[in-house]
Amino acid sequence: MKMIxxxxxxxxxxxxxxHNTGFMVVDQFADQNGIEINKQKxxxxxxxxxxxxxKVMVVKPTTMMxxxxxxxxxxxxxxxxxxxxxxxxxxxxxxxxxxxRLRNHGSAGGHNGIKSMIAHLxxxxxxxxxxxxxxxxxxxxxxxxxxxxxxxxxAPFGEAKDHAVxxxxxxxxxxxxxxxxxxxx
Numbered sequence: 001m002k003m004i005x006x007x008x009x010x011x012x013x014x015x016x017x018x019h020n021t022g023f024m025v026v027d028q029f030a031d032q033n034g035i036e037i038n039k040q041k042x043x044x045x046x047x048x049x050x051x052x053x054x055k056v057m058v059v060k061p062t063t064m065m066x067x068x069x070x071x072x073x074x075x076x077x078x079x080x081x082x083x084x085x086x087x088x089x090x091x092x093x094x095x096x097x098x099x100x101r102l103r104n105h106g107s108a109g110g111h112n113g114i115k116s117m118i119a120h121l122x123x124x125x126x127x128x129x130x131x132x133x134x135x136x137x138x139x140x141x142x143x144x145x146x147x148x149x150x151x152x153x154x155a156p157f158g159e160a161k162d163h164a165v166x167x168x169x170x171x172x173x174x175x176x177x178x179x180x181x182x183x184x185x
Contacts, residue, residue, distance in 0.1 A: 001048075001054075001055040001056065001057060001079060001081060001085060002054055002055070002056045002057070002085050002086075002087075002171070002172050003056075003057045003059060003072075003075070003076065003079070003081055003085055003086050003087070004026055004029060004056060004057070004058050004059065004087050004089065004168055004172075005022070005026070005059040005060075005061070005068070005072055005086065005087070005088045005089065006021075006022035006023045006024070006025055006026030006027070006058075006059070006060050006089045006090070007021075007022035007023070007061065007065055007068050007088065007089065007090040007091075007113040007114075008020035008021070008022050008023030008024075008060065008061075008065060009064050009065050010045075010060075010062045010064065014146070016148045016149075017145065017146050017147060017148055018091055018133040018144065018145045018146070018147060018148070018149060019065060019091055019145040019146055020091075021089075021090065021091035021131045021133060021157075022060075022088070022089040022090040022091065022113075022131075023060055024161060025089045025129070025131060025161050025164045025165060025168075026058050026059075026060060026089055028161055028162075028165050029058060029165045029168050029169070030047055030049075030058045032165060032169075033049055033051045033056070033169075034049055035047045035048065035049035035051075035056065035058050037058055037060060040062070041075070041078075042071060042074045042075050042078065043061060043062050043063045043070060043071035043074075044059050044060065044061050044062055044063075044071040044072070044075060045059070045060045045062055046058060046059045046060070046075075051169070051172045051173075052169070052172055052173040052174075054172050054173070054174070056172055057075075057079070059071070059072065059075060065112060065113045066112040066113060066115075066116060067116050068113045068116045068117055069116035069117040069118070069119055069120025069121060070116065070120055072086075072088075072117060072120065072121070073120040073121055076121075083121070083123065083125060083126045083127075084127075084177075086126050086127060087126075087127040087128065087129060087168065087171060087177075088114070088117060088126060088127070088128045088129070089128070089129045089131065089164060089168075090111060090113055090114065090128070090129075090130060090131070091111075091130075091131055091132075091133045091145065092109070092111070092130035092131060092132055092133065093132075093133050093134060093135050093136075093141070093144075093145070094109060094132075094135070095130055095131070095132025095133070095134070096132050096134050096156075097132050097133060097134045097149070097153045097156045097157050097160065098132060098156030098157065098159055098160050099131075099132040099160060100129055100130060100131050100132065100160050100163050100164050100167070100184060100185075101129075101130045101132075101184075101185050102127070102128070102129050102130075102167060102177065102180050102181045102184050102185055103127075103128050103130070103181065104125070104126070104127050104128075104177050104178060104181065105124050105125045105126070106124055106128075107124060108124075114128070127171075127177045129164050129167060129168070131157075131160050131161070131164055132160060133145065133149075133157075134153070163184060166184075167180050167183075167184050170183075
């Protein structure tokens with residue numbers, strides 16, 4: 001089984017915000033593949049389905065962004081999943097809107113959700129898809145990430161979501177993650 005985790009914050013006040021980029025990508029992946037995210041277990045909402053012959057679990061932690069690892073690690077243990085079977089999708093201010101970057105290891109880069117994942121998983125050696133949100137020009141970082149994409153950012157963000165979903169579909173279909181890095185970065 002493969003596990004795809006989108007990082008974000010639960011609650012209608014966070015819907016559509018830059019910090020919920022991970023949720024938006026996994027929602028699109030789930031919709032395209034007929035997976036309903038309608039179950040709850042161990043501090044996460046999730047849904048499962050078969051995609052290209054592979055069982056897939058799509059996960060949205062309910063712990064809030066900064067404590068995401070607390071939800072993901074117990075699920076991985078419960079389902080006896082290896083780190084190779086995991087992909088984390090999240091927002092990245094160091095990438096411009098419209099860009100994605102795949103990595104199979106690395107630091108948190110200041111992202112508190114990834115800091116939590118590293119702390120709970122005990123390693124930084126896991127697959128991730130970063131989706132660019134750009135840096136704020138004038139407002140605080142907190143206000144920026146908890147704000148919604150501007151009108152001019154929406155089209156490039158939509159393209160980035162599409163690319164991230166395509167990468168997820170190819171990964172689930174058996175393409176090696178390092179090959180996907182070369183293809184999508």
